[in-house]
Amino acid sequence: MITLENVSKTYRTNNGVKSVLSNVSIKIPTDKNIAILGLNGSGKSTLLRMLGGIDYPTRGRIYSDKSFSWPMGLSGGFQGSMTGRHNVKFVCRIHGKDDTDIAKAINFVEDFSELGDYFDMPIKSYSSGMKSRLGFGLSLFFDFDYLLIDEALSVGDKNFQKKSRAALMNKIKSSHVILVSHSMPTLVDLCDVAIYLHDGHLTYFDNVEEAIEAYQAH
């Protein structure tokens, strides 16, 4: 169960205060893969960051007894001055993995991400696709209850997309995803329920198709 209790989130911008969530309360049942829908700027990524514990509601609270991955997106998620290999080591270490596991993780991620020589180059030389391949590969190595994925699946060539889709399908047998995507077929394939964000409100749908209808009707 993920519970949002009277959650409001506002941002200060140069054009005044912008509200992305206003007084939202919802309980999301466990054991569901969740799609998040909404226009650009409606707060999808912010919601994901708050679930991932790296952003905080302005008011209200969010709680859950489940573990969440870091939000995987196209932008960032890595320290640019470090190489792919060093980033993998770093993430393993903060999760308390020992040297054997770190070696395994490096082999796995190096193989999965297909970065070649780039694996030993600083992340700032990566394209955004390469970053998400690295991030996605790395996240597959850990056992989170929920993977938080922000548009990170639509990268790479057809082969890589197929591979990552298959890997994710395999992964969600044992864990779940919370997925932000503008690709409706992906959402329908992977997710069981949906959240639609609009004008600071949040609507929960038991089925993804209905949410897509509501989103497209808007």
Place this chain on the structure above:
Amino acid sequence: MPVKSPISTHTNVINALFLREMQTRFGSQKLGYLWVFIDSIAQIVVLAGIKAILFDRSMPGVDFAVFLAIGILAFNMFKSIVFRSMDAFSANKGLFVYKQVKPIDALITRAMVEFLIYICALMSLLVIGLYFNFDVNIQNIMLFVGAYIWIAIFGLSLGITFAILAEFFENLKKVVKLIFLPLFFISGIFFSVESLPLALREWLLYNPVLHFMELIHGSYFSVLDTHYVDYQYMFFWTVIPLFTGLFLYQRTYKVILTS
């Protein structure tokens, strides 16, 4: 994934950050570790040379090269801790995407790395000094070591406060770097308080770093003492920024994480 205790998560994070900092601090240049050393030795040689040419009035019983060495290393360490903690947040932003990693961890790790580097440099210098017959008999070794640790903590507390304020006032970093230029000349690195004219003495003793230098020199040489060291003054300069910094951190870390 089983939930880990906060303490072990914290140790894991500090450990990971430590290895990362060591890598980025020196990874790009092979001579990196040596550079800390070369940099300080160059300063010692230049200042010792100037002193030898311009002033022949030496402090009797004081090996001036050693006097300079222990002061310059302490000052460089202090400066390095302040500067590098000040940049700790911006240099680690990419890692805050992992919820285990908090900004303060990055800052404390950086200060630790600088402390260890300079302690290694100090010990190497003392060993070299021993080989070349310089005066390496430390009069009060506990006090000497304590002074080095204390000035490191002083640097950390200033670093925390500056790092947080710099999140909101971008120019602060430039101002702090500017202040450190004259600070080098008024902090007792190449003179003792005793050797100053009375009028100047009173004013320069407002500089907390001068007290630390007096403590370091006084604890090292048997002919010098720590007569001018005001421990209470040093204590306030350490504790007030530390608590201000921690208080500000508590109030603003959410902003720092998301900015």
